[in-house]
Amino acid sequence: xxxxxxxxxxxxxxxxxxxxxxxxxxxxxxxxxxxxxxxxxxxxxxxxxxxxxxxxxxxxxxxxxxxxxxxxxxxxxxxxxxxxxxxxxxxxxxxxxxxxxxxxxxxxxxxxxxxxxxxxxxxxxxxxxxxxxxxxxxxxxxxxxxxxxxxxxxxxxxxxxxxxxxxxxxxxxxxxxxxxxxxxxxxxxxxxxxxxxxxxxxxxxxxxxxxxxxxxxxxxxxxxxxxxxxxxxxxxxxxxxxxxxx
Amino acid sequence: xxxxxxxxxxxxxxxxxxxxxxxxxxxxxxxxxxxxxxxxxxxxxxxxxxxxxxxxxxxxxxxxxxxxxxxxxxxxxxxxxxxxxxxxxxxxxxxxxxxxxxxxxxxxxxxxxxxxxxxxxxxxxxxxxxxxxxxxxxxxxxxxxxxxxxxxxxxxxxxxxxxxxxxxxxxxxxxxxxxxx
Numbered sequence: 001x002x003x004x005x006x007x008x009x010x011x012x013x014x015x016x017x018x019x020x021x022x023x024x025x026x027x028x029x030x031x032x033x034x035x036x037x038x039x040x041x042x043x044x045x046x047x048x049x050x051x052x053x054x055x056x057x058x059x060x061x062x063x064x065x066x067x068x069x070x071x072x073x074x075x076x077x078x079x080x081x082x083x084x085x086x087x088x089x090x091x092x093x094x095x096x097x098x099x100x101x102x103x104x105x106x107x108x109x110x111x112x113x114x115x116x117x118x119x120x121x122x123x124x125x126x127x128x129x130x131x132x133x134x135x136x137x138x139x140x141x142x143x144x145x146x147x148x149x150x151x152x153x154x155x156x157x158x159x160x161x162x163x164x165x166x167x168x169x170x171x172x173x174x175x176x177x178x179x180x181x182x183x184x185x186x187x188x189x190x191x192x193x194x195x196x197x198x199x200x201x202x203x204x205x206x207x208x209x210x211x212x213x214x215x216x217x218x219x220x221x222x223x224x225x226x227x228x229x230x231x232x233x234x235x236x237x238x239x240x241x242x243x244x245x246x
Numbered sequence: 247x248x249x250x251x252x253x254x255x256x257x258x259x260x261x262x263x264x265x266x267x268x269x270x271x272x273x274x275x276x277x278x279x280x281x282x283x284x285x286x287x288x289x290x291x292x293x294x295x296x297x298x299x300x301x302x303x304x305x306x307x308x309x310x311x312x313x314x315x316x317x318x319x320x321x322x323x324x325x326x327x328x329x330x331x332x333x334x335x336x337x338x339x340x341x342x343x344x345x346x347x348x349x350x351x352x353x354x355x356x357x358x359x360x361x362x363x364x365x366x367x368x369x370x371x372x373x374x375x376x377x378x379x380x381x382x383x384x385x386x387x388x389x390x391x392x393x394x395x396x397x398x399x400x401x402x403x404x405x406x407x408x409x410x411x412x413x414x415x416x417x418x419x420x421x422x423x424x425x426x427x
Contacts, residue, residue, distance in 0.1 A: 008401075008405060009401075011404070011405040011408050011409065012386065012400075012401040012402070012404040012405040012408075013379075013385075013386060013401070013404065041408075041412075042380075044357060044358065044361060045361060045380060045411070046380055047358060048357075048358040048359075048361035048362050048365065049277060049281060049362075049365065049377075049380060049381055050277065051277055051280060051362075053272065053273040053276045053277070054276070054286070054290060057272050057273075057276055057290060057293065058268050058269050058272040058273075060290075060294065061268050061272060061293065061294050061297045061298075062264075062265060062268055064294055064297075064298060065264065065268075065297065065298060065301050068298065068301075069261075069301070
């Protein structure tokens, strides 16, 4: 390293540990003196730049950070609480809805069917006396002509209701018919639960629930209309409601 | 069984790291910021913004030795961002520095004061690498990486920065523009 390079390096990096530079300093008196001057100047420069730091600056920084962090924590906690509340409300609402839904007539009717599933396989019509006896068990007397193709009758409890459970055949479709005497309220509506298609209709003194898992064979709407009309006539009578208590 | 100290139990390691970082480097950052912008209030704002940004990305800091260069990088970016948003007013050094016992010492009117004044007049392109070296403790290579320049160019800037400081102090370059901007 020559003197020019030494001065250039020294002016750029006064605190360098470059071995060549220090070797040259050992050999060159003039550069060694320059090195001493530069070190002195550098110390003065460092001292000059060491201006006082405002009191409490670090504490103010920490306060700002802690305040921001806490605000973020509170906001996150609020969001978490809101999410938890939403989740609880959703789960609670879902449970409540399920509980309420399970008590509806369509849900009770569908839940009843597994116990009576074999009844839909029956194809031989039962007698008018058997049908009338089925209603009589519930203290009911039929008022009109009976449907032609009824294959099953039984007095079944469905949830809290005491029903007359029948099976009507329309074409090659078996339709379970549950007559719920004394039940009122609501309007006629169709329902679809799992494989079951059904309809609830209001008769004069009770409700009729029709359902089948064989709806693919024929349009359910037409089948339900036929069955509902047949049993409306049989239960309420021709030209008006005439089902009566025995 | 001994119960944990409630304070250390509550303060998490990340928070403790940040507090240590703040206490260790706030002074250097303030001085760097002040000599960069020349305004006390602005320098304090820059330090605060720098530390808040550091808090957000504290996980990026893996080694304690890298803390100071990392913070200086954040501060330079904050300063550049501020500069983009508004043209900073040129402020005389004596207007910006608050009165302080140490500052108001006899050397205020001596060579140190002349050096400070000369520093305030040093053009930005020389002042920034010089501050990174003297206050930041960065090597030429580190400054070059920080500024996106070649090490040779940085060496030249550092050499010229010191030359210009001397020139300003000796009044040889009366035409030198005020550097703090």
